[in-house]
Amino acid sequence: MIELWVRAPHVARHARAGQFLIVRTDENGERIPLTISAVKGDLVRVVFMTVGKTTYQLAAMPAGSSVRDVAGPLGKPSEVAKYGNCVVVGGGAGIACCPIIARELREAGNHVIGIIGARNKDFLILADEMKDSCDELGIATDDGSFGHHGFAADLLKQEIANRKIDAVWIIGPAIMMKVTSQVTRPLGIRTFVSLNPIMVDGTGMCGSCRVTVRGEVKFACVDGPEFDAHQVDFDGLMQRQRAYLDEEKEALAGYQAHVCKCGGDHHA
Amino acid sequence: MYANAEGTTMRDRPAEIRIHDFQEVDTGLSTEAAIREAERCIQCKKPLCVNGCPVCIDIPAFIREVAAGNFRESARILKAQNMLPAICGRVCPQETQCEGQCILGKKETPVKIGALERFVADWEREHGFELPETKPYRGMTVAVVGAGPAGLTAAAELARLGHRVTMYESLHEAGGVLMYGIPAFRLPKEIVRAEIEQVLALGVELKLNHLVGRSVPVDELLKFDAVFIGTGAGLPYFMGIPGEQLPGVYSANEFLTRVNLMHADKFPAFDTPVKRGSRIVVAGGGNVAMDAARIARRLGGKVTLVYRRREEDLPARAAEIEHAKEEGIEFVMCANPVKILGDQCVTGVECVEMEMCKLDASGRPEPKPTEGSTFTIDADIFIQAIGQGPNPLLLNLLPQLEKSRRGNLVVDENGRTKVPHVFAAGDVATGAATVILAMGTAKTAAQAIDRMLRER
Numbered sequence: 001m002i003e004l005w006v007r008a009p010h011v012a013r014h015a016r017a018g019q020f021l022i023v024r025t026d027e028n029g030e031r032i033p034l035t036i037s038a039v040k041g042d043l044v045r046v047v048f049m050t051v052g053k054t055t056y057q058l059a060a061m062p063a064g065s066s067v068r069d070v071a072g073p074l075g076k077p078s079e080v081a082k083y084g085n086c087v088v089v090g091g092g093a094g095i096a097c098c099p100i101i102a103r104e105l106r107e108a109g110n111h112v113i114g115i116i117g118a119r120n121k122d123f124l125i126l127a128d129e130m131k132d133s134c135d136e137l138g139i140a141t142d143d144g145s146f147g148h149h150g151f152a153a154d155l156l157k158q159e160i161a162n163r164k165i166d167a168v169w170i171i172g173p174a175i176m177m178k179v180t181s182q183v184t185r186p187l188g189i190r191t192f193v194s195l196n197p198i199m200v201d202g203t204g205m206c207g208s209c210r211v212t213v214r215g216e217v218k219f220a221c222v223d224g225p226e227f228d229a230h231q232v233d234f235d236g237l238m239q240r241q242r243a244y245l246d247e248e249k250e251a252l253a254g255y256q257a258h259v260c261k262c263g264g265d266h267h268a
Numbered sequence: 269m270y271a272n273a274e275g276t277t278m279r280d281r282p283a284e285i286r287i288h289d290f291q292e293v294d295t296g297l298s299t300e301a302a303i304r305e306a307e308r309c310i311q312c313k314k315p316l317c318v319n320g321c322p323v324c325i326d327i328p329a330f331i332r333e334v335a336a337g338n339f340r341e342s343a344r345i346l347k348a349q350n351m352l353p354a355i356c357g358r359v360c361p362q363e364t365q366c367e368g369q370c371i372l373g374k375k376e377t378p379v380k381i382g383a384l385e386r387f388v389a390d391w392e393r394e395h396g397f398e399l400p401e402t403k404p405y406r407g408m409t410v411a412v413v414g415a416g417p418a419g420l421t422a423a424a425e426l427a428r429l430g431h432r433v434t435m436y437e438s439l440h441e442a443g444g445v446l447m448y449g450i451p452a453f454r455l456p457k458e459i460v461r462a463e464i465e466q467v468l469a470l471g472v473e474l475k476l477n478h479l480v481g482r483s484v485p486v487d488e489l490l491k492f493d494a495v496f497i498g499t500g501a502g503l504p505y506f507m508g509i510p511g512e513q514l515p516g517v518y519s520a521n522e523f524l525t526r527v528n529l530m531h532a533d534k535f536p537a538f539d540t541p542v543k544r545g546s547r548i549v550v551a552g553g554g555n556v557a558m559d560a561a562r563i564a565r566r567l568g569g570k571v572t573l574v575y576r577r578r579e580e581d582l583p584a585r586a587a588e589i590e591h592a593k594e595e596g597i598e599f600v601m602c603a604n605p606v607k608i609l610g611d612q613c614v615t616g617v618e619c620v621e622m623e624m625c626k627l628d629a630s631g632r633p634e635p636k637p638t639e640g641s642t643f644t645i646d647a648d649i650f651i652q653a654i655g656q657g658p659n660p661l662l663l664n665l666l667p668q669l670e671k672s673r674r675g676n677l678v679v680d681e682n683g684r685t686k687v688p689h690v691f692a693a694g695d696v697a698t699g700a701a702t703v704i705l706a707m708g709t710a711k712t713a714a715q716a717i718d719r720m721l722r723e724r
Contacts, residue, residue: 014483205525
């Protein structure tokens with residue numbers, strides 16, 4: 001899991017919870033979307049897992065390096081309003097996007113309950129920051145190495161059983177959002193998920209990030225990235241996320257072979 | 269390209285060679301050929317060709333200088349009206365504009381005005397650009413939203429008239445459709461970059477990676493003394509048929525952007541991938557459909573273009589259709605895709621035959637599906653090139669502007685919107701049209717902005 005602060009005044013100036021930016025590392029680079037996790041002055045934070053060439057490349061950059069392009073903020077901000085009791089659920093790298101939403105919700109006068117979940121305690125990130133941003137915090141790990149032994153969805157179920165919950169945010173891998181949002185469906189609790197399909201331009205121009213929401217085609221980059229969880233076709237989303245698995249593997253293998261041979265990273 | 273009634277010209281590289289690369293199809297005129305062609309111009313007293321030019325180039329004058337071998341002077345005349353001549357010389361539909369009006373066309377072939385424009389622009393680029401004069405700074409600021417053909421034209425015009433221009437572009441490179449849409453084999457990207465450099469050299473400030481409405485909020489935008497909106501028609505339409513979510517289904521915009529802007533044809537040397545199919549189906553009949561089909565052909569594989577009307581109704585330029593055919597693209601006319609087949613990826617496109625019925629509002633026969641006529645084309649890639657609309661992002665944030673039913677901005681003949689200091693031109697106002705029409709309307713709007721600012 002990599003935490004990266006980028007100096008990008010034009011992005012930082014107006015960035016809000018729920019929005020993302022697009023990074024292109026170098027002249028030959030692809031444009032990858034990363035959700036904005038925090039803003040401090042001219043700096044914007046993004047947190048990501050190393051999964052493909054670009055994320056490995058970013059991870060290998062020493063502090064003080066530059067990336068070729070940063071565009072943003074993109075997408076609609078989270079629908080922050082006064083709801084009452086809100087739960088913000090983060091899974092894996094998705095936890096990184098939760099504190100900023102929790103803080104904005106709290107500033108809007110909500111009581112905010114945070115729930116974060118990860119495979120094991122080594123994958124739990126930003127727990128302290130979440131604690132500071134929420135009124136209450138629950139923690140779950142799949143293997144029980146920290147907090148509740150089980151899933152974030154279990155803790156969400158408990159919260160819903162205990163008190164009236166007015167709005168829920170669920171941010172994490174697509175499968176986690178699909179499963180966890182089932183918890184709030186029977187009660188019709190307003191639930192938002194932040195979708196992360198493959199994008200190219202991120203400005204509404206190509207339709208690569210299209211998802212079906214309430215039976216309609218929506219572009220995650222401009223109509224989202226947050227949508228009503230109970231209306232999203234998650235299976236379609238996941239199918240499209242897998243579209244370039246072979247190419248992603250090929251690009252990563254090529255990059256790693258190059259780094260090994262040269263003993264370092266050349267984009268730094 | 270300046271195809272005439274006979275189709276493509278001798279200057280085209282042979283199809284069997286060009287389908288293996290992205291180099292320009294048309295090799296252009298030699299100096300001798302250009303002078304010879306220029307000498308054909310009879311220098312009409314009342315030139316009709318100029319009426320056909322949306323940016324009002326003094327066509328007889330620039331051709332006269334070519335004939336005399338004064339290429340520098342010829343370039344000056346061109347650039348007095350048009351800062352992007354190497355682009356226009358390549359992508360304008362001259363056959364319906366200047367060349368369509370040329371008096372010689374009545375008896376023989378019209379003067380190849382587009383080829384001559386391209387020749388002069390290329391000559392200047394190779395021999396060193398000369399910057400046109402700009403008026404002194406008048407103390408006014410103008411925001412130009414979008415760095416495509418409309419934005420570049422407005423920015424150049426306003427800078428020359430003495431205004432301080434800030435041009436915003438959401439992508440990492442300026443040019444709009446010239447960069448992401450039109451393939452390099454029709455319009456080499458180094459030529460686009462060189463002409464954009466000329467616009468910037470006039471003093472235009474370019475801010476890349478700025479999405480207006482997000483990076484620049486609307487209230488900040490409206491603080492400029494004038495605002496020019498040239499955000500184009502970048503929103504792809506989808507057909508809305510089953511199977512559209514399958515990997516392997518592309519909007520033409522995505523397919524073109526991946527290759528033209530992100531260089532996916534050179535993957536993995538460039539990081540952005542694109543699916544390479546063995547059987548590619550393209551739906552649509554416009555220039556964008558031809559571009560997508562011809563790119564797909566260059567990536568390898570058999571390409572079939574499906575269009576719902578007859579061949580004579582194809583809206584693409586004749587030269588593009590000709591080039592596509594030469595390159596081995598199969599045309600299936602009077603057919604419409606109704607379903608994309610496949611489970612995990614595309615395996616085929618189910619189409620229905622179309623019957624031509626009575627004429628519709630566009631004067632073309634209205635296509636109606638023939639019952640029980642479905643047939644399947646095997647495919648692993650399906651590209652939809654059925655048109656684009658205006659990107660609604662900024663327009664939705666400006667509810668005070670009037671929009672048409674199709675979402676375009678409503679403007680008067682000078683590009684003026686409902687908000688006094690906000691102007692718009694190009695595809696966002698006219699609906700998806702040509703590069704040159706965007707430039708023509710942008711120039712008119714820029715001049716109206718200048719008049720407004722001078723009255724202040």
